[in-house]
Amino acid sequence: MVAFNLISRAQGSYVRAIDDGVIEDWPEHFTEDAFYKVTTADNHKRGLPAGVIWANNKAMLKDRISALKEANIYEPHAYRHLLGAPTILDEREDGATSETSFIVVRITGQGPIDLFSSGRYLDEYVFVDGQALLKKRVVVCDSSNIDTLLVLPL
Amino acid sequence: MVAFNLISRAQGSYVRAIDDGVIEDWPEHFTEDAFYKVTTADNHKRGLPAGVIWANNKAMLKDRISALKEANIYEPHAYRHLLGAPTILDEREDGATSETSFIVVRITGQGPIDLFSSGRYLDEYVFVDGQALLKKRVVVCDSSNIDTLLVLPL
Amino acid sequence: MVAFNLISRAQGSYVRAIDDGVIEDWPEHFTEDAFYKVTTADNHKRGLPAGVIWANNKAMLKDRISALKEANIYEPHAYRHLLGAPTILDEREDGATSETSFIVVRITGQGPIDLFSSGRYLDEYVFVDGQALLKKRVVVCDSSNIDTLLVLPL
Numbered sequence: 001m002v003a004f005n006l007i008s009r010a011q012g013s014y015v016r017a018i019d020d021g022v023i024e025d026w027p028e029h030f031t032e033d034a035f036y037k038v039t040t041a042d043n044h045k046r047g048l049p050a051g052v053i054w055a056n057n058k059a060m061l062k063d064r065i066s067a068l069k070e071a072n073i074y075e076p077h078a079y080r081h082l083l084g085a086p087t088i089l090d091e092r093e094d095g096a097t098s099e100t101s102f103i104v105v106r107i108t109g110q111g112p113i114d115l116f117s118s119g120r121y122l123d124e125y126v127f128v129d130g131q132a133l134l135k136k137r138v139v140v141c142d143s144s145n146i147d148t149l150l151v152l153p154l
Numbered sequence: 155m156v157a158f159n160l161i162s163r164a165q166g167s168y169v170r171a172i173d174d175g176v177i178e179d180w181p182e183h184f185t186e187d188a189f190y191k192v193t194t195a196d197n198h199k200r201g202l203p204a205g206v207i208w209a210n211n212k213a214m215l216k217d218r219i220s221a222l223k224e225a226n227i228y229e230p231h232a233y234r235h236l237l238g239a240p241t242i243l244d245e246r247e248d249g250a251t252s253e254t255s256f257i258v259v260r261i262t263g264q265g266p267i268d269l270f271s272s273g274r275y276l277d278e279y280v281f282v283d284g285q286a287l288l289k290k291r292v293v294v295c296d297s298s299n300i301d302t303l304l305v306l307p308l
Numbered sequence: 309m310v311a312f313n314l315i316s317r318a319q320g321s322y323v324r325a326i327d328d329g330v331i332e333d334w335p336e337h338f339t340e341d342a343f344y345k346v347t348t349a350d351n352h353k354r355g356l357p358a359g360v361i362w363a364n365n366k367a368m369l370k371d372r373i374s375a376l377k378e379a380n381i382y383e384p385h386a387y388r389h390l391l392g393a394p395t396i397l398d399e400r401e402d403g404a405t406s407e408t409s410f411i412v413v414r415i416t417g418q419g420p421i422d423l424f425s426s427g428r429y430l431d432e433y434v435f436v437d438g439q440a441l442l443k444k445r446v447v448v449c450d451s452s453n454i455d456t457l458l459v460l461p462l
Contacts (some may be wrong), residue, residue, distance in 0.1 A: 234411060234426040234450055261451050
């Protein structure tokens with residue numbers, strides 16, 4: 001249960017940074033050499049490597065956040081992530097592989113709440129000082145219709 | 155992990171009382187001197203103290219349920235809460251502070267299911283006899299558009 | 309916490325088989341003599357025995373999957389289940405009774421994501437070789453408006 005507990009805690013912290021916290025904390029959930037990709041279920045199934053969003057180190061993730069802040073596009077409290085419990089696929093002393101389902105709800109000012117996205121995280125975690133860090137996260141969105149203006153991290 | 159486990163169990167029991175159980179059990183998840191407030195993310199951010207719903211003891215919560223029952227407004231099976239895993243912010247021997255994301259789905263008879271609310275619980279729990287009781291719950295709704303006829307507990 | 313952990317793991321595996329995995333794995337989450345029923349909150353409340361879907365052994369569940377595959381109706385990646393934490397109602401050495409809330413999101417190709425179903429699982433688990441298997445699952449859907457063409461397992 002060590003992996004399950006460490007990963008559960010990391011997931012909670014991750015979505016809190018995006019939904020309610022300090023968005024600059026988001027890249028801190030990754031290792032320096034982390035790989036991050038957002039893709040569609042259809043592309044993932046067909047083995048297509050391209051992703052809607054793609055980064056192969058933490059600096060790129062930080063750049064992305066800076067760009068969002070400068071463009072003044074990112075609005076906190078505008079999204080709400082709900083995650084299922086992580087499924088641990090492989091567990092070692094120093095890390096684990098897991099899958100986690102998610103849905104994201106979008107809140108548009110005074111207007112209605114709508115379902116923005118659903119999918120799953122395919123994750124590789126490493127455990128450092130009692131903390132689970134993402135070495136790799138592939139975000140597989142269920143719908144092929146990903147907003148090309150997609151700005152927030154998933 | 156003690157706090158995490160106690161709080162997870164308390165959260166499950168709390169939403170069960172509202173969605174499926176005996177609604178009179180809802181106030182039993184609070185201490186006698188509990189503080190309960192429903193507010194919006196916008197008001198919360200600006201530090202405004204007012205809430206849409208507000209109570210500073212358990213008796214007020216019980217009164218609220220009685221009023222709902224008398225007015226025959228409360229419909230069981232009409233809402234479904236889905237909660238994320240609690241994030242423990244501070245853990246002591248006798249209590250803990252935590253945050254938990256939620257979404258609430260509304261079911262309208264034969265009609266469609268719609269997203270009613272999303273947000274997060276800002277909680278202070280005390281542990282009494284191996285049970286986590288809410289000493290304080292601030293429900294921060296993401297949308298500023300809270301139904302003024304809002305009757306069910308969140 | 310043994311029951312909680314075993315059941316959490318079983319739930320994760322169950323929804324993964326339906327949403328992302330090999331649908332033929334779905335019946336493997338049940339015992340040979342398992343009872344499975346999908347019903348509505350209204351019928352469940354009134355004690356009506358009939359269900360929209362009904363099976364009293366694992367072979368029937370396997371037949372159902374075969375039929376779906378042959379009719380070519382079942383589409384993977386078309387649904388996403390999100391489950392709450394299980395509430396353990398009764399825990400024994402060799403099994404447990406629990407309730408778990410769920411929502412199911414439907415993804416329609418390029419189109420929007422919509423809320424397909426919400427409700428709760430009323431479960432009886434038996435523990436076999438460190439694994440929780442369903443001896444009984446009654447799926448109580450909140451809405452009375454269950455799609456009669458409902459094909460996927462809930």
